[in-house]
Amino acid sequence: MAHNGPIQLSESETRPLGDRAWPVYSLGFLLGLGGLLLAVLVAFFLPDGGRRFAFAYLVSYSFVLAITLGCLFFVLITHLFRAGWSVLVRRPAEAIAANMPVVAVLSAPILLFALLGDGQLYPWAHWDMESAQAAHAEAAAEAEAVAMEISAAQQGVELPASTRRMELNPYDQAAVDGEVVPGMHYVMGKRAWLNIPFFGLRWIFYMVVLSGIAIWYWRTSVKQDVTADAALTRKMEIFAAPAIVIYGVVITFLSFDLIMSLDPLWYSTVFGVYYFSGGMLAALSVMILTLIGLQKWGWLTHVTTEHFHDLGKLLFAFVFFWGYIAFSQYMLLWYASLPDTAYWFEMRGASTVVGRGNAWTVIVLALLFGHLLIPFAGLLSRHAKRNRAVLAFWCVWLLVFCWLDLYWVIMPMFEHRTIPVPVVELLCLVGIVGITLAGAVRTAAGHSLVPSGDPRLGESVAFHNI
Structure with missing residues (x-):
């Protein structure tokens, strides 16, 4: 589309949420507090309740954080590419991203679980250097003995039962060995990174940087509502390039620390992109549902089927992109068949191709079909992207599976032999989503x-897909 310049909208079209925001704010805040209190109460009556609450909270917090960061990426990338079509749909994403300080505060329980140093959530937080060194020496002697047994077996001698322990994942292996803390010796080379003080400093850095970027874009954008200064748009476009680079580095290391370090033995260079792709998918779903809801209330009347069509195309693209990254991570690690990485998928039931599935296999199949194949087919047509009801259905569907994906990634570190009934997890989800919703509504209200x-508002109003 050609550049149409600024246009004048009526007062009714630019009015803020105002007083209509406060019932939503109050409801979200009350649901948030109630959900979290109920989650703590239910966890109290469950075996290993404190640890269960920690994992449940982490699942839903990771989900909400991914949505917030996805909205921030949408703001950055549309400024970077000077996307005129997105102007009308950008403000809800800006408000959700600008709620980043609230999301940062919500990470306090996770940081507290790490700083307590009892290893309930992050096992590496329980390991002191002296015990790790002792375990490392013991493991070295064990490895030498096992190597000798394997060599004997290759020469025709029957392999002793002790060597069969190598078929287990390192956490089962630790239970066989009677270790108090599983797998201490594997993390010796990571102690410079995985230690409590540095973890806390890194997390504060992540939250400050991401919050700073989000708030700067929000304040600049709402300032432009008053001044109509085109130079502010140019400034946001220039800053978008370095901000995208900073964002990419931060979200990669953030996902390593927040989720991957639950299992300090496992590693994947693709995991940061995996977390980002799921977050973008969830963020686009929330944006579309928010726009549809606001239109039901009488706002954003200039947002047309053309805008929903483009958002639907992005949604479809990230369905495929998530599947591509998920398959790439699985294929590369499983094909290499290294014990240091393949066990991660075995714990999560992803080894069904060789007949060694477990309770989590049903979640693997649900993600394969529900997160990729079914929505891929459902969003493929032009009609699905241009029909608000159909698009809303797929957004709700994808949000469910984006949460389930994080549940599958995180919860096997709590219990990988059975699937915990997600009561505490869903209560935590209600709590964190409620408080986050209240924060975003309060940010946008005025x-x-x-x-x-x-x-570029005129370009966005006149936007039409070819």
């Missing part, structure tokens, strides 16, 4: 839901 001062 401002127009349309970036009325953006010089």
Whole structure:
């Protein structure tokens, strides 16, 4: 589309949520507090309740954080590419991203579980150097003995039962060996990174940087509503390039620390992209549902089927992208068949191809079909992207499976032999989503839901797909 310049919208089209925001804010806040209190109460009556609450909280917090970061990426990437079509749909994403300080505060329980040093959530937080060194020496002697037994077996001697322990994942192996803390000796080379003080400093750095970027874009955008200064758009476009680089580095290391370090033995260089792709999928789903809801309330009347069509195309693209990254991670690690990485998929039931599935195999199959194949087919047609009801259905569907994906990634570190009934996890989800919703609504309440001062607003209003 050609550049159409700024246009004048009526007062009714640029009015803020105002007083209508406060019932939503109050409901979200009350649901949030109630959900978290109920989660703590239910966990109290469960075996290993404190640890269960820690994992349940982490699942839903990772989900909400991924949505917030996905919205921030949408803001950055549309400025980077000077996307005129997105101006009308950008403000909800800006408000959700600007809620990053609230999301940062919600990470306090996770940080507390790490800083307590009892290893309930992050096992490496329980390991002191002296005990790790002793375990490392013991493991070296064990490895030498096992190597000798394997060599004897290759020469025709029957392999002793002790060597068959190598078929187990390192956490089962630790139970056989009677170790108090599983797999201490594997993390010796990671102690410079996986230690409590450095973890805390890194996390604060991540939250400050991401919050700073999100708030700067929010304040600049709402300032432009008043000044209509086109130079502010240019400034946001210039800053988008370095911000994208910073964002990419931070979200990669953040996902390593937040989720991958639950299992300090496992590693994957693709995991940061895996977390990002699921977060973008969930963020786009939330944006579409928010836009549909706001239109039901009488806001954003200039958002047309053309805008939903483009958002639907992005949604479809990230369905495929998530599947591509998920398969790439699985294929590369499983094909290499290294014990240091393949066990991670075995624990999660992803070894059904060789007949060694477990209770989590049903989740693997659910993700294969529900997160990739079924929505891929459902969003493929032009009609699905241009029909609000159909698009809303797929957004809700994908949000369920994005949460289930994180549940599958995280919860086997709590219990990999059975699937815990997700009561505490869903209560934590209600709690964290409620508080996050309240924060986002409060952020947006006093401002127009349309970036009325953006010089590309006219282009967005006139946008039409070919």
